[in-house]
Amino acid sequence: MALAVSLTALFPPSPARAADAVATYKKAVEAQFAQWLQGLWPEAEAAGVSRKTFETQLKGLKLDWSLPQLEPPDPAYPGGPAMPQAMKPKPKPQAEFGVPENYFKSRSLNALAAGGRVKYKQLAPQLTAIQKQYGVPASIILAIWGRETGFGQAALPYDAITAIATQAFMGRRAEEFRPQLIGALKIIQLGHATRAEMKSSWAGAMGHTQFLPGDFEDYAVDFDGDGDRDIWSSVPDALASAGNSLHSQGWDGKQPWAYEIELPKGFDCTLQGPDQALPIREWIDLGVRRVRDRPFPEERLGDWTFLVLPAGMKGPAFLATTNFSVLKLYNNSDVYAIFVGHVADMIAYNAPAEFVGEWQPVERFTRDRMLRFQEVLVAQGHDVGKVDGLVGFKTRQSIGEQEKKFKLPLTCYPSEALVGQVLKAASAQ
Template sequence: MKPKPKPQAEFGVPQNYFKASSLNALANSGRAKYRQLAPTLKAIEEQYGVPASIVVAIWGRETGFGEAALPHDAVTAIATQAFMGRRPDEFRPQLIGALKIIELGHATRKMMKSSWAGAMGHTQFLPGDFEDYAVDFDGDGRRDIWRSVPDALASAGNSLRSQGWDGKQPWAYEVTLPKNFDCTRQGPDQALPIKEWIDLGVQRVKGRPFPKDRLGDWTFLVLPAGMKGPAFLATTNFSVLKLYNNSDVYAIFVGHVADMIAYDTPVDFVGTWHPVERFTRGRILEFQKVLVSQGHDVGKVDGLVGFKTRQTIGKEEKARGLPLTCYPSHALINQVLK
């Protein structure tokens, strides 16, 4: 019997992911860590060009600043995914990487405690991440993401920088959309320069102007809850954050908490996270399969509501005369599955 994957909050109801109590608690702890580790974080930021607040926010989200229990043996967890999980081809190289970490003396197997999927250390690296991005920042001759906070945080900074972080851009801008805006225009495949979004009526929240020297930057619209939540114009850095965890809400959460840490003040979303209808992953998977059979491109058929699926939902809502939301509803899914 295949192991049942643990549900991930990143793929649940968006509203539940952004509880104010969780955001404030993480930001408050993050500010304390920021002050405590200021010299180290400043050095990491200078070397890798990634804001220290982003690195601290990732640390907080991944392991609660190293306090989260990591109860699994990494080798066992990865081996289980490699031979019995949903993505065996992705995890088999990770298993080899885990064994190499032990063979080369970077860590003992006892040290290699992990999440259910084999992610290790303060900032949750898989073995492949360790091989590619782990660094010895404290100068003790070891790349130790398990016991050395400087090594772990610098490794996260190196990971982001190596995968394309642009130090001249923010992670995203929260925006407001004009009335009756077509939400199918979301996603990286429909990126435009900021100045062209402005021409379409997209505005930065609270009347803030976009930086004049960034109006030529290509950005794309992110609507993680369709028209039932805040809207964002995402930069290259948003896509880099998704390489750390391939989820829109994860990237927004990390970026938002980083802003709260950096500005040392509560930073509220202007848009409201409205309640949305709930579905099992299996139901969305069935829905995606039918849409694909009808010629739609929903991206990966995986039971998750990614931007391509949200685009397609909007197209189907328009075709069927339903309110345009670009987010799943029982009314739409029932019609499609009939």
């Protein structure tokens, strides 16, 4: 066996044989995909999709092998052809998890804010009406529009049906996409859009404000009064749909999205996260102050807020309101919510791109190393949230607890001094 492996490495298959192997494998996977699609019929029928729509849109559908975040089956099916070596991912430098500061480059923030102000002048009557109806500031809706599609200028090159079906069959989050495929069929059947109009991102998000089919079903509205819910070509419909989405999921028009704050020296950063929310007045009692010596609104001192430290004690700090959590329902990321909220403030109040809190240098880790670190913490009984190699608030809380244990400076952000000790201790057991 060792000799065979060595010979294979020394004498790889000819290009023609390699191409034949790829074609054979893909043909086998496509056959499995066709069977899988037919197996969706009972679920689609129960959801109200007609047989005509089902057959017309899915018959002969092929996988889009170019999409990111795919995990093709290996082998193609039990006992079937294995994935050819030529198709297997080539070794790459391990990716780092995202450093929060990189999301907030002044050039990008200023460009989006400037674009948002231009759009506000162009669409003031519609935006005013949307804000009045849904209670969501026009600046927030503009910031989402700018972030998602560059105010409608971003290319959406994919066929939504193909993209969603491919992700539902062999994507990393396949089960999340399965109901979206049925939702996409319903959009076509009900005449909301044609197949040709349903261009999307690689993940099947559509229109100016990037709705998945489920979002469309739940939140899309006809705001321009033409009888259609059109998030693809009607800007008023798309922006109002985003407003309706936020409003329906709990946006409170009396609160901001968050307050940037300053923490007292020696503050316990493990107090961050929505599971440790307190009224603003109690944060004040703990020494928390709003930046630029601005007072918190007197009428809001009873509002429950929670601490968000995207870079632990090595970056800006925020007291987040319910609205921050609503923004995360649009895209489940702390930095996304901060980005949208901050750009909205820049649009509405001409706020500067820079936060008052400074981003300090942080150590960099590969996502695989951080994933292993999380796995060890979970094995020790810590709740790190999703074990995904990313540093969410629960992972930051756990880091702080470990820093206390090892008597390291309290930062609630990964350092080699901590990660190395935790992994070394785990490997010694």
